[in-house]
Amino acid sequence: MYRCAVVFLIVVAACTPAMSSFWQQALPGTPMPEAIADLVPKGIDDAPQVERYPAFPSISLCGAWTGMCTASLAAPTGIFFYEAQLRPGSTMTMSFPAEAEPPILPHDLAEKVPFANRSAVLTTFSIPTGSAEASHVAKTLSLCQSLPHAGEVRVCTTSLESTVRSAMNMLGGRSTGGDHGMWTATSVLPAGGGLPRQLYKVQAVTKLLGDYFVGCHKMPFPYRVYQCHMTAGLTDKGYVVSLRGLVGGGPTAKLLAFCHFDTSKWSPAHPSFEVLGTHPGTPVCHFMPYANPVFGIGKKATKP
Numbered sequence: 273m274y275r276c277a278v279v280f281l282i283v284v285a286a287c288t289p290a291m292s293s294f295w296q297q298a299l300p301g302t303p304m305p306e307a308i309a310d311l312v313p314k315g316i317d318d319a320p321q322v323e324r325y326p327a328f329p330s331i332s333l334c335g336a337w338t339g340m341c342t343a344s345l346a347a348p349t350g351i352f353f354y355e356a357q358l359r360p361g362s363t364m365t366m367s368f369p370a371e372a373e374p375p376i377l378p379h380d381l382a383e384k385v386p387f388a389n390r391s392a393v394l395t396t397f398s399i400p401t402g403s404a405e406a407s408h409v410a411k412t413l414s415l416c417q418s419l420p421h422a423g424e425v426r427v428c429t430t431s432l433e434s435t436v437r438s439a440m441n442m443l444g445g446r447s448t449g450g451d452h453g454m455w456t457a458t459s460v461l462p463a464g465g466g467l468p469r470q471l472y473k474v475q476a477v478t479k480l481l482g483d484y485f486v487g488c489h490k491m492p493f494p495y496r497v498y499q500c501h502m503t504a505g506l507t508d509k510g511y512v513v514s515l516r517g518l519v520g521g522g523p524t525a526k527l528l529a530f531c532h533f534d535t536s537k538w539s540p541a542h543p544s545f546e547v548l549g550t551h552p553g554t555p556v557c558h559f560m561p562y563a564n565p566v567f568g569i570g571k572k573a574t575k576p
């Protein structure tokens with residue numbers, strides 16, 4: 273713990289301006305999404321502490337094939353839904369739990385904090401061996417160290433800069449600024465990042481233009497680790513879905529969502545099939561939870 277605090281003190285002065293100028297250069301004309309900006313000072317001002325360890329289970333695990341999302345975790349949240357529900361007027365019951373949000377580290381600091389060495393991670397963050405948290409760390413590392421499946425493009429990132437750079441690399445490094453550059457967005461949720469359990473009505477659905485997107489999913493770890501993966505060109509589509517709760521003028525949210533239209537090669541054990549009562553080959557749609565950024569690129573893409 274002290275080691276981290278010391279590391280933080282050394283980098284604190286350099287980090288904030290460095291991160292925002294990095295952002296402006298990499299993503300001109302695209303402000304840092306609020307949900308991500310909120311995580312930045314946490315990674316600079318404070319040591320990433322064990323109290324911030326993301327409460328497990330996290331629904332972020334359901335947006336990618338992590339093997340860590342179960343049907344019983346996903347079903348009550350409404351994170352998986354049918355393509356037919358993507359139209360104004362349709363309703364869905366949703367409940368996104370607010371989760372602990374670990375800090376996102378600046379690159380300089382991420383270089384000094386252990387990642388790949390599991391026992392060093394446990395020691396640095398005082399995570400007891402044999403605890404549930406230790407097993408989450410082990411699962412995250414084994415997923416991050418495993419090779420992608422054929423045709424899959426994915427990478428784990430441990431800092432703000434590596435997240436943006438990885439997305440740029442996946443999207444072809446074609447960030448040229450303005451409407452032709454890369455953009456990023458996150459779902460916009462009520463304060464706290466959760467959705468109170470109730471019935472929501474779809475008010476509007478906007479398709480994200482562009483053929484490829486990179487979605488980054490928060491992994492369980494004492495600081496922010498994203499598993500970022502690129503969608504499969506022609507068979508995946510992205511949307512912004514505006515929702516309003518139906519109770520008492522209810523809460524509103526603008527959620528990013530993806531529909532995967534070719535799931536024929538997905539494992540029949542994917543929790544979405546159990547939740548939706550379908551099988552490989554049928555489309556699967558899912559929302560992106562809080563602070564899970566999406567990157568896109570393309571001419572005149574509809575920016576969320």
Ligand SMILES: *[C@@H]1O[C@H](CO)[C@@H](O)[C@H](O)[C@H]1NC(C)=O
Pocket residue numbers: 389390391392395
């Ligand atoms: C991993 O970290 C531990 C504890 O900090 C250290 O003793 C060990 O040598 C490291 N292992 C590797 C392969 O670097």
